[in-house]
Amino acid sequence: MGIAADIAIIVVAGLVGGVIAQRLRQPLILGYILAGVIVGPYTGGVTVVEVHNIELLAEIGVALLLFALGLEFSLKELRPVARIALIGTPIQIGLSMALGYGIGQWLGMSWIHALWLGGLIALSSTMVVLKSLSNQGRMGTLSSRVMIGMLIVQDLAVVPMMIILPQLNDPEAGLPLLGWAAARAALFLLVMVLVGTRLLPWLMRRIAAWNSRELFLLAITAIGLGVGYATYLSGLSFALGAFVAGMVLSESDYGHQALSDIIPLRDLFGLLFFVSVGMLLDPAFLLNNLGVVLVVVLVVALGKGLIFGAISHLFGYRNVVPLAVGLGLFQAGEFSFVLARVGVATNSIDANLYSLTLTVAIVTMLLTPILSSFTAPLYALRQRWFKTEPVQTVNLPKTGLHGHVVIAGGGRVGQYVAQVLQRMGLAFVIVELDFRRVEEAKVAGYSVIFGDATQPTVLEAAAIEHARLALVTVPAVFTAQQVVDAVRLLNPPLHIVARAEGLEQMQTLHSHGVYEVVQPEFEAGLEMTRQALLHLDLPINDIHSYTDQVRQELYAPLYESHASYQSLAQFENVARLLDVNWVTLPAQSGLVGCTLGECAIRSRTGASVVGVMSDGNFTPNPPPGHRFQAGDWLAVMGNSEQLGAFGELVEG
Numbered sequence: 001m002g003i004a005a006d007i008a009i010i011v012v013a014g015l016v017g018g019v020i021a022q023r024l025r026q027p028l029i030l031g032y033i034l035a036g037v038i039v040g041p042y043t044g045g046v047t048v049v050e051v052h053n054i055e056l057l058a059e060i061g062v063a064l065l066l067f068a069l070g071l072e073f074s075l076k077e078l079r080p081v082a083r084i085a086l087i088g089t090p091i092q093i094g095l096s097m098a099l100g101y102g103i104g105q106w107l108g109m110s111w112i113h114a115l116w117l118g119g120l121i122a123l124s125s126t127m128v129v130l131k132s133l134s135n136q137g138r139m140g141t142l143s144s145r146v147m148i149g150m151l152i153v154q155d156l157a158v159v160p161m162m163i164i165l166p167q168l169n170d171p172e173a174g175l176p177l178l179g180w181a182a183a184r185a186a187l188f189l190l191v192m193v194l195v196g197t198r199l200l201p202w203l204m205r206r207i208a209a210w211n212s213r214e215l216f217l218l219a220i221t222a223i224g225l226g227v228g229y230a231t232y233l234s235g236l237s238f239a240l241g242a243f244v245a246g247m248v249l250s251e252s253d254y255g256h257q258a259l260s261d262i263i264p265l266r267d268l269f270g271l272l273f274f275v276s277v278g279m280l281l282d283p284a285f286l287l288n289n290l291g292v293v294l295v296v297v298l299v300v301a302l303g304k305g306l307i308f309g310a311i312s313h314l315f316g317y318r319n320v321v322p323l324a325v326g327l328g329l330f331q332a333g334e335f336s337f338v339l340a341r342v343g344v345a346t347n348s349i350d351a352n353l354y355s356l357t358l359t360v361a362i363v364t365m366l367l368t369p370i371l372s373s374f375t376a377p378l379y380a381l382r383q384r385w386f387k388t389e390p391v392q393t394v395n396l397p398k399t400g401l402h403g404h405v406v407i408a409g410g411g412r413v414g415q416y417v418a419q420v421l422q423r424m425g426l427a428f429v430i431v432e433l434d435f436r437r438v439e440e441a442k443v444a445g446y447s448v449i450f451g452d453a454t455q456p457t458v459l460e461a462a463a464i465e466h467a468r469l470a471l472v473t474v475p476a477v478f479t480a481q482q483v484v485d486a487v488r489l490l491n492p493p494l495h496i497v498a499r500a501e502g503l504e505q506m507q508t509l510h511s512h513g514v515y516e517v518v519q520p521e522f523e524a525g526l527e528m529t530r531q532a533l534l535h536l537d538l539p540i541n542d543i544h545s546y547t548d549q550v551r552q553e554l555y556a557p558l559y560e561s562h563a564s565y566q567s568l569a570q571f572e573n574v575a576r577l578l579d580v581n582w583v584t585l586p587a588q589s590g591l592v593g594c595t596l597g598e599c600a601i602r603s604r605t606g607a608s609v610v611g612v613m614s615d616g617n618f619t620p621n622p623p624p625g626h627r628f629q630a631g632d633w634l635a636v637m638g639n640s641e642q643l644g645a646f647g648e649l650v651e652g
Contacts, residue, residue, distance in 0.1 A: 006048045007057075007272075014271045020503035027127045029274050029334055033362060036278020039508065040272050043283065044343070051401040054276050055341075060225065061273030062338050063242040064266040067224035069155055070246020071259040080436055085149030086313040092311050093157055094151070096122035099303040103296060107355070112168050116349050119161055120340055120357045121300050123332030125365050126151045132328065132369045141452035142433045143324035143375075145433075148314060151330065158335045162237045165339070166346040180312065184236055192244050196227075200245070201252035208254060220258040221265060223249065239338070271479050277337045277358065280344075285355040296356065297363050299370075319433065319452040320379045327372045331364035332357070344495035376482060393461060395447045396429065408453035408483045409473035410437040410446075413499065417471060418446045429462050456490060457572075463491050472498035472514075477505040484512045484608045526550060534575075536638065578611065580635050581643055583650060587630040592652040597624030606642035607651055 012037035021031030028452050039048050048054060081410050129151060132146050163185060200223060207219045224242045231241025237516030286293060309326035317325075339356050343349035349357075382615075383588025405421060407414045410432030418441070421428045430446055431453040441448040451458035453474075464470065470482045470487050480498050487496055495515040500506040506517040526547055533543045585591055591599055602608055612619045612626060613633035619626065636646055 003050045003053050006050050006054055009039055009048055010275045012036070012274060014275055016295055025123075029270075030362065032271055032274035032364060033140060033278035033281070036275035037111050037273070037281050037283065038278075040279030040281065042281070043070065048279060051276075051279060054272060054279070054610065058273040058276040058341075059533075061266075061271070062239050063225060063228045063336070063342070063592070064262065064269050065273070066239045066243035067228070067246040068161070068241045068259060068262055068266045070263065071250045071255055072246075080434070081146050081149035084312065084317070085148060085153050088311045088315050089150045089157070092307055093122045093154065095307045096304055099300070099307070101301055107292070107296075113349060113353050113639035115168060115318070116165060117357065119165055120336045120343075121332045121360065122160065122305070123154050123333045123335050123339070124151060124304075124329040125263060125331050125361075126155060128331060128335055128365045128368050129328055129473035132372050135375060136369075137476050138324075138476055142317070143321045143328070146321060146325055147222070147353065149330050150308075150325075152575070156335075159237070159240050161241055161339060162239065162342050164325055166342065167347050169346065169348055180185060184234060185240070188231060188236060188241070190242065192227075192248055196245070196248040198455055200248055201254070204249070204252060204254045204258075208257075216257070217261045217265075220262055221248065224262070228289070228497045237417050238344075260285075273332070274337070277341070280351075280353055280354060281358050281362075282351075285352070286359050289356070290461040291361050291362070293356065296360050297367075297436060300332065300360060301330045301364055301367065319455065320375065321433075323382070324372075324375045327375050327378075328368070329369045330371070332361035334363070336361050361625060369622035393440045393447075395445060395448050396449075397427070397447065401427065401429055401447075403468045404466070406431065406459070406462050406464055406467045406469065406470045406487075407473060408487075410434070411473060412470070414473040415441065415444070415446070417473065418494060422446065422585065431458060431462050443504065454479065454486050456486055459486055459490055464494070467491065467494060469498045470494055471626065472496060475499065475501065477501070477508060480509060480513055484509065484514055488513050580637055582613075583631045583634045585628055585630055585634065585650060586626055589630070589650050591628045591650060592630045594628055595624060596622055596626045596628070599649075601646065601649065605638070607636050607638035608638055609634050 006620055014032050017033075017035030017038075018028045018467075020034070021028050024435055037043060040044055041047060041051060074389060094624070097115065100118025100121045101111075101114045104117040105111075109117065122454055129147055133147070137265030138144050146340060161336045163182070167555065203223075204216075204219065207216055224245050228241035229243035230240045231244075232238040244333065249255050285399070305324075305326035308329045309322040311323045312322040336357060340349065340354055344351075405417075406483035407417055407430045409426055410418075410430040411434075414432070415437075418428055420432055422445075428447065430441050430448040431451060432448060433452050438448055438450045448460050451457060451461065453462075455470075464487060470491075472483050473481050476485065477500065480500075484498065496513065497518065498509050498514045499518045500509055500519055501521065504521060509517050530543055530547050533546075591601075610621060612622050612628070612635070614629055614631075636643065638646065
């Protein structure tokens with residue numbers, strides 16, 4: 001069957017490798033690479049025959065990876081951490097390349113190969129880092145935003161590196177070739193900006209108007225690969241064209257749909273790419289060079305970790321952020337494989353350097369979830385051994401804090417709570433690690449402390465021992481647990497209210513001693529259900545009985561331990577039962593010209609008129625002598641039966 005049999009072998013092996021990686025809580029790409037090693041030419045058993053043809057198909061996977069990256073690229077994601085992402089990341093890449101160059105020189109490589117090694121280890125793994133952050137519940141923290149911002153810029157740096165590094169093969173003609181390549185790239189970008197931004201959105205708009213998902217998918221695939229091929233014909237990288245095409249489409253109205261449609265195709269061809277990467281890994285090389293590999297892994301992990309930590313500190317990030325960034329981004333990533341494949345294709349690197357890079361990348365990626373999980377305990381150890389950073393406070397009362405509310409997290413939820421507490425004249429203080437949010441709280445006049453709420457020193461500055469209540473508004477359950485544990489350590493009897501994203505997180509926080517857990521998604525879903533049932537004309541009493549029962553089942557611990565909350569919930573349900581309905585009086589209504597007393601609305605229908613809007617003037621609680629006019633808007637209260645009877649009365 002030729003290549004068809006090879007593809008079948010790869011897909012089945014990739015499935016097995018992916019399942020194993022998923023069970024071990026590792027990124028799927030590691031399973032794909034392992035599958036490539038097993039079906040590759042260096043191992044026995046079932047082997048792929050048409051290796052070269054599979055490598056050609058894998059080039060489509062590279063193009064689709066960069067095409068999807070272009071579709072996902074957004075400057076909005078870089079704004080909160082723009083300085084370190086746009087300035088710090090190029091510095092990090094340069095320092096990491098210098099580190100790799102030093103390793104290469106130590107191993108006796110030529111300067112070209114040493115520089116290639118530096119470029120290959122400079123890039124970190126977006127897939128592995130995102131998977132680790134998600135598994136550890138750290139998405140949304142300041143350190144995660146710093147990492148994601150730097151990863152985005154690293155991924156973008158792949159494109160110029162793919163252009164520049166191959167030009168090193170001819171040092172004498174390198175600068176002219178590099179200048180010509182840069183000129184071609186600039187010309188290509190200019191054409192894409194001037195023509196592509198007008199032509200491609202117009203084309204997608206015409207195709208989308210036909211409402212054919214199949215044709216839409218074919219169109220975006222043709223654009224990504226077609227522009228890439230045109231770029232290749234002009235002497236530039238095939239992947240560069242695909243990336244720029246993705247960026248152009250991302251600015252159109254169809255960017256999100258294009259991304260969602262291309263992801264399955266990208267993942268399938270990405271499987272071919274990562275399996276083909278694994279097929280070039282020689283296990284014998286690892287066994288014969290085990291000592292060298294381990295030393296390089298150690299130097300890369302330690303060196304890149306220190307570089308990332310130092311840059312984070314240089315750009316003003318303190319507390320746990322430099323440690324978290326260093327332990328999160330020390331690995332070599334999947335785009336190192338893309339760059340390495342370019343090096344092999346252009347004869348810029350040999351098989352030994354390729355195998356060394358591939359092995360180091362895989363080992364460091366496997367170590368990432370393990371080492372990054374040590375962030376919290378290592379930071380706690382550092383806090384005990386060394387002097388802590390000074391805590392910055394803003395707008396704290398001169399008399400000090402006592403009987404106040406400590407709000408851990410100054411995001412949207414935290415600032416909304418602060419706004420309500422401020423209006424009611426209640427004392428509070430916000431603890432926030434994101435300097436941008438600290439500035440927002442400062443402008444709003446809130447009491448705020450810039451610091452990490454998981455640290456005892458920061459909580460002591462917030463006078464947690466004198467607080468009346470602690471609110472943990474951060475969405476990441478991992479961070480919330482740390483805050484709760486720190487509060488429990490300093491003030492064990494203090495009541496803590498936290499937020500959770502699901503039942504499992506809710507139970508986890510309860511087990512850590514949280515007094516009550518609020519689920520925003522549950523409350524939103526329950527309110528949407530209530531609105532849907534109201535529009536379906538179900539009896540209001542039945543709707544509120546059902547929603548109240550569901551809420552009581554979820555918040556049973558709070559109802560049982562705090563009677564006042566039960567009363568508050570009952571008041572809320574009564575208020576919902578007293579919804580005001582607005583009804584307009586048509587000219588033919590029998591109520592027109594009649595006074596409120598003459599109509600006897602309450603005795604005839606059971607409903608009550610609590611307000612009248614007439615000629616732009618609102619009359620609350622109209623007297624019995626108020627006379628209705630055509631076009632009046634009546635504010636009426638009652639249950640569904642009473643409102644139905646009132647509607648019949650209005651229609652006459």
